[in-house]
Amino acid sequence: MNYTVQQIAEITNAEVIGDKNLVVKNIAYDSRIIYSIKNMAFIAINTHKNSGEKFIEAAIDRGINVIISEHQYPQFENITWIIVKNSVDFLQQLAKYHFENSHLRSIGITGSNGKTIVKEWLYQCLWNEFPTVKSPKSFNSQIGLPLSLLQINDSHQLGIFEVGISHPNEMEKLENIFHPQIGLLTHIGNAHAANFSSEEELIDEKIKLFKDSEVIIYNGDHSLVDQKIKNLYADKKLISYGFKQENQVFIKKILKMKISSLTILAKKSVFRLIRETNQR
Numbered sequence: 001m002n003y004t005v006q007q008i009a010e011i012t013n014a015e016v017i018g019d020k021n022l023v024v025k026n027i028a029y030d031s032r033i034i035y036s037i038k039n040m041a042f043i044a045i046n047t048h049k050n051s052g053e054k055f056i057e058a059a060i061d062r063g064i065n066v067i068i069s070e071h072q073y074p075q076f077e078n079i080t081w082i083i084v085k086n087s088v089d090f091l092q093q094l095a096k097y098h099f100e101n102s103h104l105r106s107i108g109i110t111g112s113n114g115k116t117i118v119k120e121w122l123y124q125c126l127w128n129e130f131p132t133v134k135s136p137k138s139f140n141s142q143i144g145l146p147l148s149l150l151q152i153n154d155s156h157q158l159g160i161f162e163v164g165i166s167h168p169n170e171m172e173k174l175e176n177i178f179h180p181q182i183g184l185l186t187h188i189g190n191a192h193a194a195n196f197s198s199e200e201e202l203i204d205e206k207i208k209l210f211k212d213s214e215v216i217i218y219n220g221d222h223s224l225v226d227q228k229i230k231n232l233y234a235d236k237k238l239i240s241y242g243f244k245q246e247n248q249v250f251i252k253k254i255l256k257m258k259i260s261s262l263t264i265l266a267k268k269s270v271f272r273l274i275r276e277t278n279q280r
Helices: 003-013 052-061 089-099 115-126 142-151 170-177 199-210 223-234
Strands: 016-018 026-027 040-043 067-070 081-083 105-110 131-132 158-162 182-185 215-219 237-242 249-253 261-266 269-274
Touching: 003 016, 003 081, 003 089, 016 089, 040 052, 052 067, 067 089, 067 269, 089 142, 089 170, 105 115, 105 199, 115 158, 142 158, 142 170, 170 199, 182 199, 199 223, 215 223, 223 237
Parallel strands: 026 040, 040 067, 067 081, 105 158, 105 182, 131 158, 182 215, 215 237, 237 249
Antiparallel strands: 016 081, 249 261, 261 269
């Protein structure tokens, strides 16, 4: 990102107190891990559990001179304030604008388990072909996803981002911020399942991410997932994977303990993965 304070205020309907011409290229959310202060703003995120405004002084002590907050604290001199109504809504609104104006090809990954490892695996496969940005660590929440999207810069051609939910109705808000061209659904399991009335409700919530996707990749062995995606997204390009031969990508040969290769059939192409062994 690369915006003036004035531009940020206009995008998010915020109020500026101070120098509107300062440039912001990064936003810090944790005062403990501020290592560079050049073009850095600090956002005081308020949630029902905690208030980031308690750490404004610590951020200022580290040299930050642009603070994004729901309240101004006039005892701190020579600070430019971006005053917002709700810090989380501000972050999501800025991230949505930034993503939609980036012209980035994108992959969105959701599911109960495996999001981070799949993201990292895809990054290792693709970064050498396309300048790629990805979610740091497991940043996939209502706060983590916007922070990830704000890392996009003009040099990036591809973005790989995780999207996680833990309660009903969360995905609609995240899909409004981030709508990937390629959607990938990993394993559906028990993570956060207690917050949903059924597995079907959990699946329905997860696959909302793919509303505007062009391609959807999913586990076709899961009968309910297969049914839901085919019914809801019949007009999209669907790529299923799994062990069953009905899938577009499936395991043709199952590994045994002493076998060191794996054969995968993808439509008319056959891939053989060789595992290195140190036999003596």
